[in-house]
Amino acid sequence: MNKQNISKIKLFLMGLQNRFEENSSLFDSINVTYKSGLKEFNGTGKFDNNSIKFNFNGKTQSFNISSLFDFITLESKKYDEVFILYRERGTDILISADNNNVKMTNTEVKVNPGSTKINDKKEPLINNMSQTSTLLNRNYYIKVGKADVLLKEIGIMSKDGKIKNDKIRKYNQIDHYVELLDGVLETLPRNQVINILDCGCGKSYLSFVLNYYLTEVKRRKCHFIGLDISESVIESSKLMAKNLGYRNMEFHAIDIKRYKPDKNINVVISLHACNTATDMAIALGIKLESDCIIAVPCCHKEMLSQYSYEPFNGILKHGILKARMADILTEGMRSMMLEAKGYNVSVIEYISPLETPKNLMIKAIKTSDENEDIFYEYMNLMGSLNVYPALYDFLNEDWSS
Structure with a gap:
């Protein structure tokens, strides 16, 4: 890749470095794909014990954010194209570059549409307290689809992307809790x-x-x-x-x-x-x-x-x-x-x-x-x-x- 576009990549990565240093807890992973002709070479980095473990060409190394971006920039010189996907909680940032152009785009993380279903049967929760808990006709703050990973981890949602019948009450409670605190947190x-x-x-x-x-x-x-x-x-x-x-x-x-x-x-x-x-x-x-x-x-x-x-x-x-x-x-x-x-x-x-x-x-x-x-x-x-x-x-x- 030509020197001019390598400099642009380096400039974009400096911005990502500032973003990382400002709030490193948001960082999720980084995925890099280099292309040369029809061949692809992939690298993947994850945060681990205050460093980023980056695997590339079968070799895993530990980097801080600055040295990792130096490594990625240096490797980019050897290839025709590079795609750098920087992932943080809720946002994907993609840097794509070739000999003609370098651009960076931000996108909100999307969830597979197949995992966004809500309780097909529409039946109320039945437990030993009441039979009143149903999914409400409201704009939820913790949205099915975007928050699926969270909802599955805390046991509100099943693996196939449905709110569990016996957890509808809990889902309604925690969402209303967020609603009530939203204005307070804004202060x-x-x-x-x-x-x-x-x-x-x-x-x-x-x-x-x-x-x-x-x-x-x-x-x-x-x-x-x-x-x-x-x-x-x-x-x-x-x-x-x-x-x-x-x-x-x-x-x-x-x-x-x-x-x-x-x-x-x-x-x-x-x-x-x-x-x-x-x-x-x-x-x-x-x-x-x-x-x-x-x-x-x-x-x-x-x-x-x-x-x-x-x-x-x-x-x-x-x-x-x-x-x-x-x-x-x-x-x-x-x-x-x-x-x-x-x-x-x-x-x-x-x-x-x-x-x-x-x-x-x-x-x-x-x-x-x-x-x-x-x-x-x-x-x-x-x-x-x-x-x-x-x-x-x-x-x-x-x-x-």
């Missing part, structure tokens, strides 16, 4: 990495889905940290991240109170963390002065065993009413504490109560300094109800040791 600075901490992450489905959405749909830089006390679920999350090639994730089997972040945390999320584990997650978010705290609580045992209010004795003698009141008081006092700590709080219905009774979401966005009036009101309520909430206790504990 975060665009010129920095968004660090998201998932407390009590379990199998980390929401972190994987948010990672996909932020990275491949919104094109935002992000990093995810998953915490859970169970080593087995953490190992499962690590394996899924490896299978998906999501290198902007880390997972730790650790008690939330023992975790010490090495970076600024922008968002703390917690989904269905049992009983006071939700309070622990909220407390950590407050202690870290996180920009945003999102919690979808689970069971409420603590307040039920504590609270009493004499004017309501005639009502609270009914166990089911006392339990429901405990739920309201728990979420209400959590919200008050967040407001006292300077957060703008909204409590919304996360998903239909027909899907799950644990359907409230607390969204808190840091907007101001602490509010002493609300804190005083909170303390008075503690006395009136004869309660000592775990959130208050956690906030006053020293977690530094």
